[in-house]
Amino acid sequence: MLQGLAPLARAARSWTFAEARAILARALAQRLDGDGERDLAASLIAGGRIGEAVATFPALARPVVFQCGFGASGLPHLGTFGEVARPTMVPRSGR
Numbered sequence: 001m002l003q004g005l006a007p008l009a010r011a012a013r014s015w016t017f018a019e020a021r022a023i024l025a026r027a028l029a030q031r032l033d034g035d036g037e038r039d040l041a042a043s044l045i046a047g048g049r050i051g052e053a054v055a056t057f058p059a060l061a062r063p064v065v066f067q068c069g070f071g072a073s074g075l076p077h078l079g080t081f082g083e084v085a086r087p088t089m090v091p092r093s094g095r
Contacts, residue, residue, distance in 0.1 A: 006048055031059040
């Protein structure tokens with residue numbers, strides 16, 4: 001039932017899929033050296049050959065860690081842009 005959904009996910013324009021693609025691009029940029037490695041890994045992943053990409057580039061096997069906090073209700077949440085941007089910008093503004 002779920003087979004064949006990968007091309008639809010890659011073409012989806014909703015923010016969740018766009019953010020997933022951005023996270024993948026960032027992981028590739030941080031973990032691989034050079035445009036050639038990044039392009040090869042991206043093409044393998046886009047072709048559905050994730051296992052081959054991880055075997056070729058072991059750094060891709062490391063997990064991506066997402067941090068979250070607790071809101072006023074006590075429920076966990078990932079936060080808003082402002083909650084993330086303010087603590088990030090304050091230390092950088094003093095440089």
